Amino acid sequence: MLNTAIQVKGLQKSYKQLHVLKSVDLEVKKGSIFALLGSNGAGKTTIVKILTTLLKQDGGTAAVNGFDVTSKPDDVRQSISLTGQFAAVDEILTGRENLVMIARLRHLKDPRQVTDDLLKRFGLSEAADRRVSTYSGGMRRRLDIAMSLVGKPDVIFLDEPTTGLDPEARLEVWKTVKELATNGTTVFLTTQYLDEAEQLADRIAILHEGRIIANGTLAELKKLFPPAKVEYVEKQPTLEDIFLAIIGKKEKK
Amino acid sequence: MDTVNKHFLSDMGVMLERSMRHIFRSLDTIITVTIMPIMFMLLFVYVFGGAIQTGTDNYVNYLLPGILLIAIASGIAYTSYRLFMDMQSGIFERFHSMPIARSTALWGHVLTSLVSNAISVLVIILVALLMGFRSSAGVLPWLAVAGILALFTLALTWIAAIAGLSATSVDGAGAFAYPIIFLPFISSAFVPTESMPGPVRAFAENQPVTFIVDAIRSLLAGQPVGNDIWVALAWCVGIMLVAYVFAMRVYKKRV
Numbered sequence: 001m002l003n004t005a006i007q008v009k010g011l012q013k014s015y016k017q018l019h020v021l022k023s024v025d026l027e028v029k030k031g032s033i034f035a036l037l038g039s040n041g042a043g044k045t046t047i048v049k050i051l052t053t054l055l056k057q058d059g060g061t062a063a064v065n066g067f068d069v070t071s072k073p074d075d076v077r078q079s080i081s082l083t084g085q086f087a088a089v090d091e092i093l094t095g096r097e098n099l100v101m102i103a104r105l106r107h108l109k110d111p112r113q114v115t116d117d118l119l120k121r122f123g124l125s126e127a128a129d130r131r132v133s134t135y136s137g138g139m140r141r142r143l144d145i146a147m148s149l150v151g152k153p154d155v156i157f158l159d160e161p162t163t164g165l166d167p168e169a170r171l172e173v174w175k176t177v178k179e180l181a182t183n184g185t186t187v188f189l190t191t192q193y194l195d196e197a198e199q200l201a202d203r204i205a206i207l208h209e210g211r212i213i214a215n216g217t218l219a220e221l222k223k224l225f226p227p228a229k230v231e232y233v234e235k236q237p238t239l240e241d242i243f244l245a246i247i248g249k250k251e252k253k
Numbered sequence: 254m255d256t257v258n259k260h261f262l263s264d265m266g267v268m269l270e271r272s273m274r275h276i277f278r279s280l281d282t283i284i285t286v287t288i289m290p291i292m293f294m295l296l297f298v299y300v301f302g303g304a305i306q307t308g309t310d311n312y313v314n315y316l317l318p319g320i321l322l323i324a325i326a327s328g329i330a331y332t333s334y335r336l337f338m339d340m341q342s343g344i345f346e347r348f349h350s351m352p353i354a355r356s357t358a359l360w361g362h363v364l365t366s367l368v369s370n371a372i373s374v375l376v377i378i379l380v381a382l383l384m385g386f387r388s389s390a391g392v393l394p395w396l397a398v399a400g401i402l403a404l405f406t407l408a409l410t411w412i413a414a415i416a417g418l419s420a421t422s423v424d425g426a427g428a429f430a431y432p433i434i435f436l437p438f439i440s441s442a443f444v445p446t447e448s449m450p451g452p453v454r455a456f457a458e459n460q461p462v463t464f465i466v467d468a469i470r471s472l473l474a475g476q477p478v479g480n481d482i483w484v485a486l487a488w489c490v491g492i493m494l495v496a497y498v499f500a501m502r503v504y505k506k507r508v
Contacts, residue, residue, distance in 0.1 A: 053350060147347070
């Protein structure tokens with residue numbers, strides 16, 4: 001229990017006729033990166049919303065940081081932060097103002113200092129005093145994640161953090177997420193990209209038709225399939241490799 | 254829970270500061286809630302005013318209460334708009350998943366509505382003073398005027414909250430305000446109701462704006478207000494309570 005950041009048992013949720021979550025069980029270890037994989041509409045966001053106290057489940061239990069989401073929502077909120085599917089940033093404020101606002105809402109002693117540190121860490125110092133409406137998609141996402149780190153919550157939820165980002169911005173987000181886990185933060189992320197889960201996650205769960213149908217490390221999941229055969233395949237660079245190589249060269253010049 | 258409640262006021266302060274920044278950075282908002290009512294006032298006083306017989310020696314004195322109500326009605330359209338944008342953008346979800354008093358996300362908008370409308374009312378009164386508005390009222394009547402305007406603002410703010418929380422498009426969020434902005438025109442705000450034809454006059458004399466306008470006008474002129482003020486207050490409080498109940502119902506459903 002002490003080692004468990006998130007514990008979900010028999011979680012159920014329906015929207016009118018639609019039985020989205022039939023019975024979901026999962027456990028996330030403290031300090032790990034957990035990826036919830038599923039196609040669109042599988043119910044990933046529903047799970048995130050229940051775990052972040054935005055939505056009440058119909059059945060089953062869920063606990064975050066040892067606190068039950070239904071009976072101790074305030075304690076849960078104290079332990080978490082959420083980066084939702086749509087960047088939850090204030091477009092009219094500047095990047096700095098956004099961070100200061102969250103720091104003040106978290107009642108931190110020195111909002112300015114926290115803000116300066118995060119701006120630097122996320123490479124937003126130069127853009128700090130521009131309105132967010134002038135930011136690129138990647139910058140917005142970075143600010144969004146930075147806002148989630150204010151106050152150093154124990155568990156961070158990232159709901160499809162790279163959807164709609166270009167490949168470069170995507171790599172930036174991946175780097176950030178990896179750094180989070182090395183600092184001991186638990187990361188719960190949802191994604192529909194298999195490579196994202198493969199790149200980032202310590203454990204991967206696959207949500208399908210309202211249940212977790214597979215759950216384990218990448219190595220464990222691979223074992224579920226027939227043993228690997230040795231085949232010779234010519235390794236062609238993907239378009240993504242080419243794109244990033246060209247961009248990289250240009251930046252070095 | 255205690256830590257959450259302890260910070261209610263400071264959290265409200267953060268929310269207020271945020272929305273006030275939205276207002277001061279939106280030229281459109283400033284024009285609609287302050288410049289437009291002032292233009293109306295100039296138009297009515299210097300263009301139509303000469304031909305309007307109100308029985309008062311100074312048309313600005315007669316006109317000001319109605320202009321203030323129009324300004325407030327325009328202002329709350331933006332309350333609805335800001336609430337709608339928050340619901341859409343996901344920032345509400347961020348606030349709601351944070352360890353803050355949840356209600357501040359909504360009440361911050363209500364407070365902003367009060368503060369911002371108070372500012373535009375003050376600016377309009379200053380311009381009216383330049384245009385020759387004079388009042389013999391003492392401190393108490395002025396406080397009564399402030400109270401009525403604050404209640405009127407709150408009543409409309411909760412109507413705005415219903416619209417902002419339940420709208421499905423930006424246009425829908427603001428559209429509800431047009432009939433409210435129009436109400437002062439069919440009231441005693443611009444001309445005495447005696448000159449209106451029967452049915453129009455009957456509507457004008459029995460709708461809330463007339464009572465509110467008459468009460469404020471009498472207070473500012475240092476005249477006895479009679480029953481007007483009680484009817485005006487009853488309207489404001491009544492609308493506020495009904496709108497509040499519905500707004501909270503929509504709010505609970507949405508979050």
